[in-house]
Amino acid sequence: MTSELPDTTPLAARRPITQLAAAAHCAALGKLAALLAERGMRTRQVEWLKLSLRSGGFDRDSRWGLDRYPPELLVFGSQGRRLATVHIASRSFAYVLEVAQTSKGNKILPDRSYVIGDENPDATAAMIPGYFADAS
Numbered sequence: 642m643t644s645e646l647p648d649t650t651p652l653a654a655r656r657p658i659t660q661l662a663a664a665a666h667c668a669a670l671g672k673l674a675a676l677l678a679e680r681g682m683r684t685r686q687v688e689w690l691k692l693s694l695r696s697g698g699f700d701r702d703s704r705w706g707l708d709r710y711p712p713e714l715l716v717f718g719s720q721g722r723r724l725a726t727v728h729i730a731s732r733s734f735a736y737v738l739e740v741a742q743t744s745k746g747n748k749i750l751p752d753r754s755y756v757i758g759d760e761n762p763d764a765t766a767a768m769i770p771g772y773f774a775d776a777s
Contacts, residue, residue: 657708666729670714673727673762680772683717716769725769736765
């Protein structure tokens with residue numbers, strides 16, 4: 642029996658967002674990153690951009706375009722493995738948490754997704770593996 646894995650291309654299911662929305666998403670992810678840093682957890686915020694360049698030739702103007710996609714917060718464990726990925730839902734502004742999963746034989750499994758509403762970084766942090774572990 643085979644199971645189809647979901648498309649893991651970062652931009653596949655997302656639409657471009659405005660500069661203002663990107664700033665709001667970055668601020669919300671920054672609050673979560675600060676909570677995780679207090680516990681000694683390592684994070685990295687990633688911004689996805691798409692740059693389009695079009696040559697107009699010698700007698701025409703060249704054109705370019707820059708699309709911004711929702712940023713993500715990657716959370717890493719002490720061994721450098723990714724524990725979770727967090728992004729902000731575009732319409733509801735809820736935290737979308739994708740927790741990395743492995744089997745007992747260390748086989749990588751599809752991420753488990755959670756949606757934490759009410760713009761609540763505390764509840765999101767509490768659902769990340771290792772958050773309640775001793776930071777010393």
